[in-house]
Amino acid sequence: LSQISAAQAIVYSGFNERKSTVSIICSPLSAQDNPLKYEFGDRDGRQNPEYVIQAIGLTANMSIADVGAGGGYFTVRFASVVGPEGKVIATDIKESYLDFIRERVANAGHSNVEYILAGEQDPRLPDRSVDIAFLSSVYHHLQEPLIYLQRLGPALKDGGRLVIVENFRRITSHGSRVKDVVAIAERAGFKLVKVDESQDRFFIAAFSFAGE
Ligand SMILES: C[S@@+](CC[C@H](N)C(=O)[O-])C[C@H]1O[C@@H](n2cnc3c(N)ncnc32)[C@H](O)[C@@H]1O
Numbered sequence: 001l002s003q004i005s006a007a008q009a010i011v012y013s014g015f016n017e018r019k020s021t022v023s024i025i026c027s028p029l030s031a032q033d034n035p036l037k038y039e040f041g042d043r044d045g046r047q048n049p050e051y052v053i054q055a056i057g058l059t060a061n062m063s064i065a066d067v068g069a070g071g072g073y074f075t076v077r078f079a080s081v082v083g084p085e086g087k088v089i090a091t092d093i094k095e096s097y098l099d100f101i102r103e104r105v106a107n108a109g110h111s112n113v114e115y116i117l118a119g120e121q122d123p124r125l126p127d128r129s130v131d132i133a134f135l136s137s138v139y140h141h142l143q144e145p146l147i148y149l150q151r152l153g154p155a156l157k158d159g160g161r162l163v164i165v166e167n168f169r170r171i172t173s174h175g176s177r178v179k180d181v182v183a184i185a186e187r188a189g190f191k192l193v194k195v196d197e198s199q200d201r202f203f204i205a206a207f208s209f210a211g212e
Contacts, residue, residue, distance in 0.1 A: 035071030035097045038137070046201055049077055055196055055204050056132060056163045063087040065130045065155065067123055068138030072101035078134075079110035089130060091118040121147055125155035136165040140176050149188035153209045162190055162207040171201055178203055 052074075058064060060083045066075045069090040078088045090101050090113055098115045105113045118124050121144055125133070133152050142148045152162060162185065167175030182192055182205060190207035197203045 033094075033096065035094075035100050038070045039073055043073065047073075048199060049074065051199070052136075052165060052204065053077060053081055056134065056161070056206065058082065058132065061085045062131045063089070063129065063157070064132040064134055065089040065091060065123075065125055067091050067118070067125075067133055067135045067152070068093075068141065069101055070097060070137075072104045074134065074136055075101055075113060076104060076108045076110065079105060079108070079113050082112060084112055086112055087130075088113045089116055089125065090114070091116040091123060091125070093118050093120055121151075123148065123152050123155065125152070127154045128157045129155050131157055131160050132163055133160070134163045134165070137167065137174065139164050139166050139181060140174060145184050146188055149185055149190065153189050156209045160209065161193065162209065164205045164207075165202055166205075167202045175202075178205065181205055 058078060058081050060081065062082050063086060064078050064082065066072070066078060066088060069075045069092050072090060075088055075090045082088060090098060090105075092098055092101075095117055098117060101113070102115065116124050123133075133155055139145060149162070156162065164181055164185070166181060169175040169177045169180075178195055178197070182195070185205070185207050186192065189210045191210045193206040193208055195203055195205045
């Protein structure tokens with residue numbers, strides 16, 4: 001496929017909540033630019049999103065930034081967990097991806113998501129805006145991870161956490177080494193709280209901001 005005029009997507013409004021098939025119109029997107037590419041095959045089987053959400057401690061009323069949200073795989077799930085009194089900020093460097101997520105979120109019936117067009121070197125999140133800054137499979141895309149993480153720190157509220165989810169580098173080149181991520185995050189002013197390596201394919205590293 002070189003062009004896609006409409007993509008059929010299974011959109012989940014929550015984990016095991018109602019499931020509906022919807023048409024997501026994405027006419028300007030080429031197949032390569034369709035963010036659903038991040039959900040090929042059995043993403044739930046690979047990703048275990050319920051486990052991730054429990055591991056990062058996301059609960060109702062919290063605020064979380066889904067940095068580099070792609071097609072909104074985690075955004076819609078986060079929106080369901082934090083509820084109407086909580087907030088999700090979906091960011092990406094691609095405006096078309098944010099448009100895609102907007103439609104997906106609306107179809108799932110959520111109205112607690114905000115959108116920010118990030119810069120390559122700048123997350124552009126307001127200071128002290130979130131309890132969790134969450135990056136899933138984004139870290140290895142960052143051209144200057146040290147600068148990016150330095151700019152992310154002030155976005156955390158007091159006691160907030162930076163969470164980096166990455167595939168293990170030993171499994172795929174689209175991944176990172178735990179020690180490299182921890183080293184850069186610490187240089188950027190974060191303090192490691194925990195690394196969860198219990199999953200087969202990916203790790204979850206949580207940091208506090210040393211400036212807190
Ligand atoms: C592999 S996808 C992951 C998408 C999503 N986080 C997920 O888990 O499905 C990487 C995403 O990061 C975005 N991205 C790359 N560099 C970025 C940056 N500097 N700031 C924000 N988003 C970025 C890409 O446009 C893409 O949507």
